[in-house]
Amino acid sequence: MMLINKPPDIKSSEITPESVYRQRRLFMKSVAAGVAMLASPSLLAIPNYPKPGDRHYPGPEWLQQMIRQGSNERVFATDEPMTPYVDVTGHNNFYEFGIGKRDPLEHAQEFRTDPWKVEISGEVSKPGQYTLEDILKPHTLEERIYRLRCVEAWSMVIPWIGFPLGDLLKRFEPTGNAHYVEFVTLHDPEQMPGQRSSFSTIRWPYVEGLRMDEAMHPLTIMAVGVYGDALPPQNGAPLRLVVPWKYGFKSIKSIVAIRFHEQMPDTSWNLAAPNEYGFYANVNPQVNHPRWSQATERRLPSPFFNPNRIDTQLFNGYAEEVASLYQGMDLRQWF
Amino acid sequence: MVLSILSGQRWFGYLRWWLVFAGCLLPLGWMIWSAVNNRLGADPAQELVLLLGLWAMRFLWMTLAVTPLRQLLGWGWLQRFRRMLGLYALFYALLHLLAFLTFILGWRADLILVELSKRYYIVAGLAALILLIPLGITSTQGFQRRLKKNWIRLHRLSYLAAVLVLVHYLMQIRASYAEHLFYGMLLLLLLGYRVVKWQKKKNSKISATNG
Numbered sequence: 001m002m003l004i005n006k007p008p009d010i011k012s013s014e015i016t017p018e019s020v021y022r023q024r025r026l027f028m029k030s031v032a033a034g035v036a037m038l039a040s041p042s043l044l045a046i047p048n049y050p051k052p053g054d055r056h057y058p059g060p061e062w063l064q065q066m067i068r069q070g071s072n073e074r075v076f077a078t079d080e081p082m083t084p085y086v087d088v089t090g091h092n093n094f095y096e097f098g099i100g101k102r103d104p105l106e107h108a109q110e111f112r113t114d115p116w117k118v119e120i121s122g123e124v125s126k127p128g129q130y131t132l133e134d135i136l137k138p139h140t141l142e143e144r145i146y147r148l149r150c151v152e153a154w155s156m157v158i159p160w161i162g163f164p165l166g167d168l169l170k171r172f173e174p175t176g177n178a179h180y181v182e183f184v185t186l187h188d189p190e191q192m193p194g195q196r197s198s199f200s201t202i203r204w205p206y207v208e209g210l211r212m213d214e215a216m217h218p219l220t221i222m223a224v225g226v227y228g229d230a231l232p233p234q235n236g237a238p239l240r241l242v243v244p245w246k247y248g249f250k251s252i253k254s255i256v257a258i259r260f261h262e263q264m265p266d267t268s269w270n271l272a273a274p275n276e277y278g279f280y281a282n283v284n285p286q287v288n289h290p291r292w293s294q295a296t297e298r299r300l301p302s303p304f305f306n307p308n309r310i311d312t313q314l315f316n317g318y319a320e321e322v323a324s325l326y327q328g329m330d331l332r333q334w335f
Numbered sequence: 336m337v338l339s340i341l342s343g344q345r346w347f348g349y350l351r352w353w354l355v356f357a358g359c360l361l362p363l364g365w366m367i368w369s370a371v372n373n374r375l376g377a378d379p380a381q382e383l384v385l386l387l388g389l390w391a392m393r394f395l396w397m398t399l400a401v402t403p404l405r406q407l408l409g410w411g412w413l414q415r416f417r418r419m420l421g422l423y424a425l426f427y428a429l430l431h432l433l434a435f436l437t438f439i440l441g442w443r444a445d446l447i448l449v450e451l452s453k454r455y456y457i458v459a460g461l462a463a464l465i466l467l468i469p470l471g472i473t474s475t476q477g478f479q480r481r482l483k484k485n486w487i488r489l490h491r492l493s494y495l496a497a498v499l500v501l502v503h504y505l506m507q508i509r510a511s512y513a514e515h516l517f518y519g520m521l522l523l524l525l526l527g528y529r530v531v532k533w534q535k536k537k538n539s540k541i542s543a544t545n546g
């Protein structure tokens with residue numbers, strides 16, 4: 001599948017009729033103020049995001065149908081305006097496809113996402129190779145509108161389509177020794193130019209991990225779609241993690257393996273620069289990265305003369321839901 | 336006859352000067368064009384900061400390349416452009432700072448204070464810029480004449496500024512260091528050339544006194 005290369009200067013007002021756009025803003029305003037909320041069923045039918053227009057990624061036919069259904073099941077939302085589709089799919093840190101923010105969009109379009117297999121191993125009763133169809137079959141997809149906070153101090157609001165990771169992990173029956181889950185991105189230098197570079201600071205494949213209780217938390221999801229469509233390759237197709245209260249690099253893309261461990265697994269950025277990136281990487285305005293102050297963030301799009309700077313919230317605004325996971329932990333030490 | 340050739344050369348000299356002058360503005364023109372036409376991606380503010388920084392560094396490296404190129408290749412005409420290139424380095428660096436303060440920090444005093452003091456890579460960039468400013472001011476022929484030998488000594492600070500810029504740049508390495516290695520090697524060559532020359536001069540002085 002090829003993306004039609006439209007010049008990137010489409011305004012979101014061109015993608016969506018202005019009236020729909022305004023309606024959407026109204027809807028957003030009408031949603032009770034607050035960090036996050038469970039939307040009532042009557043609101044779920046409103047297709048209140050700008051449609052991608054012709055710049056979208058359909059993905060395989062069978063997945064498309066599941067995603068269509070899923071986009072009508074909005075179970076989690078925020079009152080903030082969503083980041084336009086062109087920005088969500090044109091500004092990605094996916095170093096397997098290059099180091100520039102536009103590189104993934106430009107270099108990932110030929111990426112093969114179907115067929116796709118995921119290896120399950122480690123401390124589980126049902127290890128094995130599962131196809132993406134096997135993985136998704138028993139789950140009902142749903143939409144979650146989450147904030148995404150990058151460690152580089154920019155952020156977005158993104159409508160993901162996915163399902164709770166916990167529901168998936170339970171199916172493999174983790175043993176009592178499974179205290180951590182490790183995720184691995186595809187290693188395929190032929191398709192991923194970034195993995196061919198001799199000057200990379202990251203050891204491929206990219207690996208990430210969660211503590212078991214973080215992985216089982218209802219906010220943690222596996223995403224297969226965005227904005228009512230399949231995930232485009234640059235956003236981590238066909239299967240990616242989304243952990244909304246952690247910095248974006250924890251939300252690993254294009255997953256080919258899930259491993260259950262007794263010990264804390266290595267994670268890529270922690271290996272590359274242990275003093276800068278911790279295992280937990282919870283969004284925390286009090287704990288600064290050596291290069292980026294984390295107290296505030298620029299919410300994209302960020303116009304030139306109005307940088308759209310907002311205060312960063314503890315756990316990216318999901319403290320009410322997740323703070324209990326870290327009770328008694330020194331968040332400065334476990335950054 | 337002779338006169339007309341001379342004035343022809345002069346005319347060519349002017350033309351070349353203006354061409355180089357305008358050429359150095361092309362990166363800026365291209366950035367503005369891209370910004371206005373929405374070609375800088377989803378975070379154009381950040382992109383502009385990066386591009387302006389990159390060009391400031393490139394102009395500084397070009398300035399430092401004038402002397403080696405002139406001496407090695409005999410390109411005497413390059414000398415005329417050294418000041419211009421240096422001033423362009425300062426110009427792009429100032430725009431880089433201005434873009435950062437305006438587009439990224441929105442002139443919020445609390446943020447500016449933290450960024451300019453706590454982020455070590457920014458402290459290095461700031462130190463480089465602070466060094467470049469007096470060099471820019473004293474780059475005129477008037478100062479050159481007035482300061483004589485001291486002018487050369489003063490302007491050797493550009494080496495220190497370049498090293499600070501490189502530190503500023505190297506501290507930003509994330510997933511790849513390919514470009515950082517490239518610009519680092521270039522600066523190593525440019526400064527290495529001076530060290531070698533200086534060593535040779537010292538040696539010849541020693542042998543001269545021995546002889």
Ligand code: HEM
Binds near residue numbers: 385395428435500507
């Ligand atoms: C007060 C002075 C300065 C400030 C506040 C500053 C700030 C910054 C910032 C915020 C970035 C982007 C970092 C990031 O987001 O990754 C950057 C990048 C950069 N700056 Fe500066 N800078 C300063 C001086 C300079 C000077 C004097 C030069 C060169 C002459 C320079 C060259 C660069 C370069 C080459 C980059 C990287 C561009 C790239 O990655 O493509 N900076 N600077």
